[in-house]
Amino acid sequence: MATALPSVAAPRRRLSQGTRHTINGLLFASPWIFGLLAFWIYPTLASAYYSFTKYNGVKNPVWTGFANYIELFTSDGEFVDAVYSTVYFAVVSIPLAIIFAFGLALMLNAKIRGQVVYRTLYFLPTLVPEVALALVWIFIFTPHSGLIAAPFRAFGMRGPCWLTCAEWARPTLVLLALWIIGQQIILYLAGLQDVPQDLYDAADVDGANIFSKFRNVTLPILTPVIFFHLVTSVIGALNFFAIPYIMTGGTGFPANSTLFYSIYLYKNAFHYLEMGYASAMAWLLFMFTLVVTLFIWRSARLWVFYAGGEE
Amino acid sequence: MVVESGQLPPAYANDRSRRLLLKRLRGIVRVILIHAGLVPAACIFMLPFLWMLSTSLKPDVQFYSYPPVLIPSPLQWSNFPDAVTYITFFLYMRNTLTIAVLATIGVLISSSLVAYSIARIPWAGRNILFILTIATLMLPFQVTMIPLFIVFKNLGWVNSWMPLIVPHWFGGALYIFLLRQFFMTIPMELSEAARIDGASELKIYYSILLPLSKPALATVAIFEFIARWRDYIGPLIYLSKQELYTLSLGIYEYQSQYGAEWGLLMAASVMITLPIILLFFFLQKTFVQGIALTGIKG
Numbered sequence: 001m002a003t004a005l006p007s008v009a010a011p012r013r014r015l016s017q018g019t020r021h022t023i024n025g026l027l028f029a030s031p032w033i034f035g036l037l038a039f040w041i042y043p044t045l046a047s048a049y050y051s052f053t054k055y056n057g058v059k060n061p062v063w064t065g066f067a068n069y070i071e072l073f074t075s076d077g078e079f080v081d082a083v084y085s086t087v088y089f090a091v092v093s094i095p096l097a098i099i100f101a102f103g104l105a106l107m108l109n110a111k112i113r114g115q116v117v118y119r120t121l122y123f124l125p126t127l128v129p130e131v132a133l134a135l136v137w138i139f140i141f142t143p144h145s146g147l148i149a150a151p152f153r154a155f156g157m158r159g160p161c162w163l164t165c166a167e168w169a170r171p172t173l174v175l176l177a178l179w180i181i182g183q184q185i186i187l188y189l190a191g192l193q194d195v196p197q198d199l200y201d202a203a204d205v206d207g208a209n210i211f212s213k214f215r216n217v218t219l220p221i222l223t224p225v226i227f228f229h230l231v232t233s234v235i236g237a238l239n240f241f242a243i244p245y246i247m248t249g250g251t252g253f254p255a256n257s258t259l260f261y262s263i264y265l266y267k268n269a270f271h272y273l274e275m276g277y278a279s280a281m282a283w284l285l286f287m288f289t290l291v292v293t294l295f296i297w298r299s300a301r302l303w304v305f306y307a308g309g310e311e
Numbered sequence: 312m313v314v315e316s317g318q319l320p321p322a323y324a325n326d327r328s329r330r331l332l333l334k335r336l337r338g339i340v341r342v343i344l345i346h347a348g349l350v351p352a353a354c355i356f357m358l359p360f361l362w363m364l365s366t367s368l369k370p371d372v373q374f375y376s377y378p379p380v381l382i383p384s385p386l387q388w389s390n391f392p393d394a395v396t397y398i399t400f401f402l403y404m405r406n407t408l409t410i411a412v413l414a415t416i417g418v419l420i421s422s423s424l425v426a427y428s429i430a431r432i433p434w435a436g437r438n439i440l441f442i443l444t445i446a447t448l449m450l451p452f453q454v455t456m457i458p459l460f461i462v463f464k465n466l467g468w469v470n471s472w473m474p475l476i477v478p479h480w481f482g483g484a485l486y487i488f489l490l491r492q493f494f495m496t497i498p499m500e501l502s503e504a505a506r507i508d509g510a511s512e513l514k515i516y517y518s519i520l521l522p523l524s525k526p527a528l529a530t531v532a533i534f535e536f537i538a539r540w541r542d543y544i545g546p547l548i549y550l551s552k553q554e555l556y557t558l559s560l561g562i563y564e565y566q567s568q569y570g571a572e573w574g575l576l577m578a579a580s581v582m583i584t585l586p587i588i589l590l591f592f593f594l595q596k597t598f599v600q601g602i603a604l605t606g607i608k609g
Contacts, residue, residue: 120592135571
């Protein structure tokens with residue numbers, strides 16, 4: 001009898017350990033389970049509901065069906081401006097950011113003196129609060145009298161009108177965004193330092209020159225970093241808000257050229273109190289982000305190289 | 312090719328030393344070329360902060376002087392004391408600091424608990440929870456912005472710091488992800504041995520995992536503190552009472568209908584930026600590792 005006891009107790013004990021793990025797991029995760037429900041899942045669902053209503057945030061929402069979406073697509077000129085500006089910004093700034101961040105990281109990765117100093121300096125604009133950065137940029141980019149005008153004046157030219165005219169405002173913001181790539185430079189640098197040296201040694205034996213080494217060794221191994229940069233910067237570019245909002249006061253001046261999607265959405269929600277309309281915009285943005293991200297994800301198998309499989 | 316490593320016949324010695332010289336020369340040219348690319352880039356990246364610093368030390372008349380002056384003379388140090396009295400600078404700084412510190416403490420406690428649950432406790436729901444966590448990183452903040460505003464408005468939290476602090480006490484997706492990655496690297500045997508000794512999960516979390524995870528926790532603390540210190544849209548949405556303003560809202564007060572007080576504005580900007588630069592300078596390693604860690608597995 002006594003010998004049978006352990007064999008009865010053992011399965012019961014294992015079972016109770018499983019249950020204990022579940023209880024502990026739930027307890028430890030409980031802040032985030034609540035956080036997910038309260039700050040992510042509920043608001044996402046509520047936003048979907050609001051997008052089908054007319055809602056000013058005070059009175060109860062009134063169901064209007066697809067009216068918001070129809071209005072956005074058929075009769076809102078500012079929406080079209082906002083979409084154009086945002087897509088322009090994403091399409092132009094993301095490839096440039098990848099090229100510059102990758103290029104600078106490549107140069108930094110050469111075994112040279114002062115790597116840490118350079119890295120710190122490249123990271124500097126990323127540390128400046130956006131408000132301060134935006135304000136100093138306004139100051140620097142004042143046409144004809146700001147610091148940026150100086151090289152043009154030296155040659156007796158009038159420089160571009162930068163943020164004060166419609167044809168230059170968007171390119172100027174792309175240029176400004178290229179200042180804040182410090183984090184990406186560090187990512188590429190970390191990726192480069194993970195490239196196994198023996199691959200380069202093998203390439204040397206084959207008599208590869210610097211370009212074919214880059215093409216056949218460095219680039220393939222860095223594709224996961226490029227992939228990560230691409231996905232995060234698409235989301236970042238579609239949410240571009242603080243800097244243009246601060247620089248223009250959210251007016252979209254000049255001629256709506258800086259009226260980015262997030263700014264127009266924010267104005268609808270908090271200036272015009274069209275919260276239903278703004279929610280429809282938010283959901284369109286969500287869907288668009290999802291489609292683009294999935295597309296990049298699906299394309300990954302064609303160009304992203306995972307050494308020895310994933311993980 | 313055998314010649315390379317073996318002893319050289321005298322006839323080749325001269326040739327070899329010339330080749331070595333050529334190789335070294337090529338190395339030097341390469342280093343010079345790289346610096347020639349890196350130095351201009353460094354100047355461009357420094358420009359906003361340098362110009363901010365320079366302008367903060369200029370008297371009014373020199374702001375738009377041509378040719379531009381980098382080091383003003385005389386240095387107008389008075390812009391700094393003037394800047395802190397022109398607006399209620401220290402009040403805004405205290406507000407910003409309060410929000411940033413409270414949010415950081417909250418995010419550290421909650422995210423590490425949740426990451427512990429996902430990484431260290433084998434329970435059925437943890438994978439779903441992890442996938443949901445990653446999914447929230449894809450969600451644009453505009454989607455949740457409006458309903459959250461309504462919720463906080465109904466709670467009477469608009470024009471208080473609560474919406475800027477409380478959500479952070481319930482975990483941050485990026486930090487949960489980051490800490491989970493780190494916790495996974497700590498050998499599971501440590502936990503199992505402690506469990507056999509009868510230690511509770513809370514005890515294992517507190518006395519084994521946390522002490523081993525100081526670098527990762529430091530990364531989370533720095534990232535969150537800086538994010539809150541720099542936050543613009545949060546205060547913009549929720550704070551309209553001046554006495555609650557953070558620095559990023561208060562700084563607007565240097566602008567009036569007569570134009571901006573550029574010297575004071577830039578002095579204030581320098582004072583806002585300097586703490587972050589110092590943090591970065593002293594904790595550079597933690598920073599760099601943290602950024603690298605977020606990118607390892609997209």
